[in-house]
Amino acid sequence: MAQHVERLFSEAYDSMLPAAARARFEEHLAGCAQCRAAYDDYRVALFAVAELPAARMPVAVVLPASPPQVEMGAISRWRALLAALRQPRAMAAAAGLAAVGVAAVTIAVRVNHGSNSPTLALGGTSSNTVPAQLFAPNNPNGAAAGGAVPQCSPSAEPGSAPVPSSFANSKVVNDSSRPGEQLVVATERQRYGAGSTVLVYARLVTPHSAAPAYLPCVTLHGPPSSAVSAAPQNASADDFLKGITASPTSAGDVTSAPLLTVTIPPGTPAGTVLHIVAQIPVNVPSTADSTPLVADLTIIVT
Amino acid sequence: MDDEALLERARRGDRDAFGQLVERHQDGLYTMALRMLGRPEDAADVVQETFLRAYVNLPRLQPASVRGWLFRVAVNAGHDIQRRSVRRPTSALEDSEGKILDLPDPALGPEATVEARDRARVVRDAILALPIEYREAVVLRDVNELSYEEMAVALRVPLGTVKSRLSRARAMLATALHGSTALFPASEGHA
Numbered sequence: 001m002a003q004h005v006e007r008l009f010s011e012a013y014d015s016m017l018p019a020a021a022r023a024r025f026e027e028h029l030a031g032c033a034q035c036r037a038a039y040d041d042y043r044v045a046l047f048a049v050a051e052l053p054a055a056r057m058p059v060a061v062v063l064p065a066s067p068p069q070v071e072m073g074a075i076s077r078w079r080a081l082l083a084a085l086r087q088p089r090a091m092a093a094a095a096g097l098a099a100v101g102v103a104a105v106t107i108a109v110r111v112n113h114g115s116n117s118p119t120l121a122l123g124g125t126s127s128n129t130v131p132a133q134l135f136a137p138n139n140p141n142g143a144a145a146g147g148a149v150p151q152c153s154p155s156a157e158p159g160s161a162p163v164p165s166s167f168a169n170s171k172v173v174n175d176s177s178r179p180g181e182q183l184v185v186a187t188e189r190q191r192y193g194a195g196s197t198v199l200v201y202a203r204l205v206t207p208h209s210a211a212p213a214y215l216p217c218v219t220l221h222g223p224p225s226s227a228v229s230a231a232p233q234n235a236s237a238d239d240f241l242k243g244i245t246a247s248p249t250s251a252g253d254v255t256s257a258p259l260l261t262v263t264i265p266p267g268t269p270a271g272t273v274l275h276i277v278a279q280i281p282v283n284v285p286s287t288a289d290s291t292p293l294v295a296d297l298t299i300i301v302t
Numbered sequence: 303m304d305d306e307a308l309l310e311r312a313r314r315g316d317r318d319a320f321g322q323l324v325e326r327h328q329d330g331l332y333t334m335a336l337r338m339l340g341r342p343e344d345a346a347d348v349v350q351e352t353f354l355r356a357y358v359n360l361p362r363l364q365p366a367s368v369r370g371w372l373f374r375v376a377v378n379a380g381h382d383i384q385r386r387s388v389r390r391p392t393s394a395l396e397d398s399e400g401k402i403l404d405l406p407d408p409a410l411g412p413e414a415t416v417e418a419r420d421r422a423r424v425v426r427d428a429i430l431a432l433p434i435e436y437r438e439a440v441v442l443r444d445v446n447e448l449s450y451e452e453m454a455v456a457l458r459v460p461l462g463t464v465k466s467r468l469s470r471a472r473a474m475l476a477t478a479l480h481g482s483t484a485l486f487p488a489s490e491g492h493a
Binding site: 007008009010011013014016039044045046048049050051053054055056057058059061062063067108173176177186 | 317320324328329330331332336337342343344345346347349352353354357358374378397420422426429439441444445450465468469472473475476479480484486
């Protein structure tokens with residue numbers, strides 16, 4: 001009867017049956033036309049699976065520019081933050097950011113196109129001033145104005161100034177669900193001394209002629225609470241982050257590029273890792289964009 | 303140099319060693335994800351996500367089988383990508399009426415004969431129609447040729463479960479393909 005040996009087909013096909021079982025299996029097949037035909041069909045089906053052509057990965061794998069971190073707490077918190085940012089709604093992302101307990105400075109980015117240039121104010125401001133706001137769950141005084149959760153609303157850009165050629169440290173993120181779109185965050189280099197100023201470029205390039213570029217939301221993330229010992233002068237991680245300021249700026253021949261500056265506090269220990277995270281939420285620029293984009297760029301204090 | 307030696311070098315900061323691991327496994331992982339999910343863009347996302355997760359976790363990685371572990375990460379990434387793909391009306395594999403879609407397959411080059419294309423399409427759709435746990439088993443073994451031990455790592459199940467799940471998956475697949483004219487042309491007089 002066929003059912004007597006069908007259960008052995010898989011291991012027989014893989015030549016995994018012990019010798020004695022194999023002998024009994026073959027003996028049964030020799031005397032059972034039904035099982036023999038069933039096993040023939042079985043093998044034809046699996047040969048056809050094995051014959052399916054191998055495929056080649058069509059795009060290059062992109063890895064973080066920075067080396068992996070050894071500090072476990074930082075990794076898990078960082079991954080939790082990224083997971084939170086990937087939630088479909090900006091509010092949820094901000095709430096998730098608070099929930100994972102990562103102290104973060106929220107920076108507003110403004111284009112340097114003149115007085116009429118659009119302003120992206122992640123902290124909710126619409127004035128020309130661009131404050132750095134501390135967004136930390138354990139520090140209500142430093143939270144966004146009025147206790148409101150900052151929302152991310154990238155603004156459209158009339159032109160698509162490319163990354164300045166001198167910006168060698170960059171992170172580019174694409175998503176197959178967003179054809180032709182590219183989120184870029186870049187700095188001139190990866191290593192900066194304490195007290196120095198970091199010029200940051202951040203932009204989403206789109207294939208749409210009406211809105212060729214968007215300014216992403218940008219946040220800066222410093223050492224997690226567990227790394228307080230790395231903060232200067234016995235300060236807490238929150239105090240450390242308060243010392244970082246950000247403002248829009250221009251720089252010689254790159255005045256048309258969306259730039260902001262970040263000043264690293266003097267005394268910051270060498271080896272401190274900072275993350276500059278650019279984010280484009282869902283529904284931007286199109287309501288069909290159901291996947292957020294997150295570009296994480298690392299800079300290291302030397 | 304074997305995978306484990308490359309991983310050890312990568313863990314010590316050798317970026318090129320990690321690059322070699324990517325080069326060595328990216329096509330196998332992509333093929334697995336393509337057979338598992340059916341959509342080339344999702345498959346590419348799985349591979350990207352797999353190596354990103356592997357890279358981030360390098361400092362604490364000590365897998366017995368690098369290949370099995372990479373496939374495990376890829377299987378999980380495939381689950382995540384399927385879960386968060388809200389752009390599809392039902393699933394990656396069916397249209398609104400539940401009919402399996404005839405998806406373009408980038409692995410089928412222009413040189414494939416009509417017969418080979420038909421056969422590949424029928425087999426591919428039969429795999430996609432399997433419940434996910436059986437689909438994983440048959441793809442890992444019969445497409446990617448993982449050992450039972452590597453499958454146990456990839457699927458996080460005991461060896462006995464690997465065998466029983468694979469046996470069941472193959473039986474379901476053979477039943478689905480039984481009598482298919484693409485595999486068994488009438489001219490061959492198949493009974």
